[in-house]
Amino acid sequence: MINIKVNIFQMKSKPHGIDRLHEFIFGIKEDNFSFVAIGWPGIGDLTSVSKDEIRERLEKKYNYKGQQLATYLGAVNAFVNTVKKDDLILISNNLDQVYVLEVGEYRYVKNYDNDTDGMCHQREAKLLIVLNKADLNKELQELLRNRGTITQFKYPFEKSGLEKWLKPDDSTLNINLSELVSKSLSVLEKELLSDDSMTRIKAATEILRYEKENK
Template sequence: MEIFQLKTQPEGIERVSSFVNENFICIGYSELDDLTNKNKDEIREEIREKYKYEGSRLGNHLGNVNAFVNTMKEEDIVLITENDWVHIGRVGGYEYDCINNEWGMYHRRYVKWIGKAPKHELNEYVRELLRNRSILTKFKHPTDIAELDKVLTNGDISSNRNSIDYNIVEKALNILVSALDSDNEEIRVKAAIGLLQHNKFN
């Protein structure tokens, strides 16, 4: 398991509320096509072609995108900052959806939010990670050094592992959202109840 910090302004738009309330994260780079199963070299060429970046600028953006698509794995931990709080979540797999999502939110990962912690209670190693200016940064120390269990207000890192397939959860939620527009009133009501129950327990 690895720990990452992620900035919450893909394409320059603040999305922290969406990330927390809708259980996902994203990185922007909406000019890029679906990166599923693409390796680092293929992603480099995609960025060079679509954004015309070269040199160190290309390297920096490649680092962000490749980390989100390939380095980050399911069950890894992501940290995002909201004012004086840090939200702590466990990520699902990479997904690409340019049909159902707004500009800037095509490259996504489902997140199961474990809890949150006051920023000032995090140790210096984690605060150093959060100060990093890159869009996405991996914690360079062993995971246990972060001591996140000590500061979580609800939940803990070790006991919140969930064997459910996050991609299936995301697809199920999309089906419920689509069902809200059904011509059948009973289907609409059941979809609404399902979504409300999901939000209640997440």
């Protein structure tokens, strides 16, 4: 059952510059849970850490100053301290699909605190539904246009229009995961034809990783 007092956020799926949407939705094989994450490795466990302390760690690790510091501090603090258990995170992909996830408490995963993975700041997540962006009202579409790592919906839950899809009696919705996998792989296949060599390499790596994990 969705609590109408929850807050809503849009989030990007590229912690530390790496697209992790597939991992967010389907989980990582060894962990077997869905989650969301932000980047900024190297600043340690942020459990119960204040905004001022986060600022100091970002300055020390990344040498951020001025507006850059303010922007990144806002993102990290929002994910760690502003988002609460049971809040909703919306993530869109390049197929104009919007994933609506219900999140848990902040947690620090030390194994991913490195420049290769870059996703140690996490929240466990439950996929509730996948919607077409065009079906959302103008307020949510405005939220999703934000380019920031994470942005809070400035209106109350009722203004989102999500209640029509997230009714109390069907909060556990049937998600056609096989269809989502197929569409995701189709996108990767198209990227194999990209003129950019790095895009081709990343796409091939993701396809091979998926095949290995699902044998």
